[in-house]
């Protein structure tokens with residue numbers, strides 16, 4: 001099974017990426033930052049089994065018992081595992097991420113009813129912020145930054161300025177098709193510029209292999225192409241699904257989970273006429289169109 005291949009990679013002294021190949025639907029990455037007697041965990045996992053495996057990895061590394069869990073955004077593959085870190089862990093997120101977690105609940109489990117989710121429940125963050133929040137622990141500085149709506153309306157990136165390591169959440173997913181149905185194309189492009197300006201050396205995306213800043217370029221190229229497909233499709237009177245079916249994926253055909261194109265086009269279409277970023281769309285209805293485009297349920301190996 002794919003889960004045998006999840007692994008820890010030390011990307012800087014005491015800073016680990018927890019990578020779950022192949023990075024497809026619900027196979028997210030996490031981070032483990034050691035800081036004195038504390039471990040700062042960046043995101044959890046989708047299923048109870050995967051979250052427990054992540055916790056084992058954290059416990060095997062951490063010198064002490066304190067745990068801070070950062071949720072980069074509200075999606076269940078990054079948050080459902082909060083519970084396994086127990087009642088003593090401090091869970092942190094952007095304030096609107098907490099709101100969206102509470103409203104969305106376990107809806108993700110309904111999209112893939114055959115996945116063995118285990119005993120998952122929504123454990124909401126006990127600490128929220130807006131703008132930015134800096135954690136100081138064990139001589140280390142860890143910045144939580146909200147740089148604008150992108151993959152969702154309230155993404156957090158985790159930035160270690162000394163080590164120049166950036167955990168992007170799903171704003172960047174190397175090797176995978178970006179996904180902005182619940183976020184914004186235009187906002188993502190702006191946020192990518194801000195991420196570039198940080199000048200990270202190591203980029204740990206929310207899914208996919210470890211990367212460097214070249215991952216920003218790849219994400220931007222896709223989003224610019226997406227805007228072009230949407231503008232041309234709308235001008236021809238197509239629907240987003242029709243545009244997805246008739247366009248040539250070109251260099252993006254090799255990215256994982258290409259059916260996200262349909263959802264992405266819905267968002268890009270919406271932004272042609274509406275200046276608001278990340279306003280709500282009919283996610284379940286659009287997911288149905290993604291199933292239609294793909295010919296079956298998207299592949300989830302969580």
Ligand SMILES: [Zn+2]
Nearest residue numbers: 073075151170
């Ligand atoms: Zn996500």
